[in-house]
Amino acid sequence: MKGFRLRRGRAVAACAVLAVTLGGCSPLWRRPSPHYSPPAEPARSAAGKIFDKWCSDCHSTAEGPGSRALQRRYQGSLPAVLEQRSDLRPDYVKLVVRHGISFMPSFRKTEISDADLALLAAYLAPSQ
Ligand code: HEC
Known part of the structure; x- marks a missing residue:
């Protein structure tokens, strides 16, 4: 019983780490930097x-x-x-x-x- 709880605890921790890396961090990681500006269009009338x-x-x-x-x-x-x-x-x-x-x-x-x-x-x- 004790061993099971321990393993379950580890599994929850592992899931949390995975969730943060995949879900929690990736949107932040994909967000363009505030200093980013898209390349200027070539000037054409x-x-x-x-x-x-x-x-x-x-x-x-x-x-x-x-x-x-x-x-x-x-x-x-x-x-x-x-x-x-x-x-x-x-x-x-x-x-x-x-x-x-x-x-x-x-x-x-x-x-x-x-x-x-x-x-x-x-x-x-x-x-x-
Ligand atoms: C499918 C090809 C094609 C497209 C698309 C096209 N043209 Fe032409 N254009 C020609 C051809 C071929 C001639 C020359 C005809 C001849 O032998 O006199 C010509 C001739 C002209 C001439 C006459 C020049 C002269 O010295 O008499 C003008 C002005 C012209 N085109 C303007 C345009 C404009 C503006 C557009 C876009 C809105 C356009 N063309 C789209 C094929 C095309």
């Missing part, structure tokens, strides 16, 4: 984000299908990458986006709102 979402698959690099088509069209007389162009006019960008050109699809207002398109046009044609 609202218009840049719209461009990334809808246009970058074809236009962000020289290898994109849009850039390749523009490279063929202009033969290097204008940059193939849209973000490097300085000759684009906002109204032209809006027209192309709403109507499409060659195999570039048109984009509806439910995809890119007029307000977002205005941002996008100003982004691609900043000096106009």
Whole structure:
């Protein structure tokens, strides 16, 4: 009887230690330090984000299908990458986006709102 109580006492102590290590400590251990701040998002304007979402698959690099088509069209007389162009006019960008050109699809207002398109046009044609 005495031995049993002793063993039971040890078992309870062992459980308590286990509970503290697994349950009691781990949330504390996982809690981020108050000095931790998540890495800053790379600075990208609202218009840049719209461009990334809808246009970058074809236009962000020289290898994109849009850039390749523009490279063929202009033969290097204008940059193939849209973000490097300085000759684009906002109204032209809006027209192309709403109507499409060659195999570039048109984009509806439910995809890119007029307000977002205005941002996008100003982004691609900043000096106009
Ligand atoms: C599926 C690929 C694709 C996507 C997505 C795409 N484009 Fe294009 N884009 C093209 C192609 C291809 C051309 C060139 C057509 C041609 O041969 O004239 C083009 C041409 C253009 C032109 C005309 C440039 C010029 O010199 O005449 C503009 C402006 C343009 N795209 C803007 C955009 C914008 C803004 C977006 C995002 C909202 C976008 N494109 C998304 C494929 C794409």
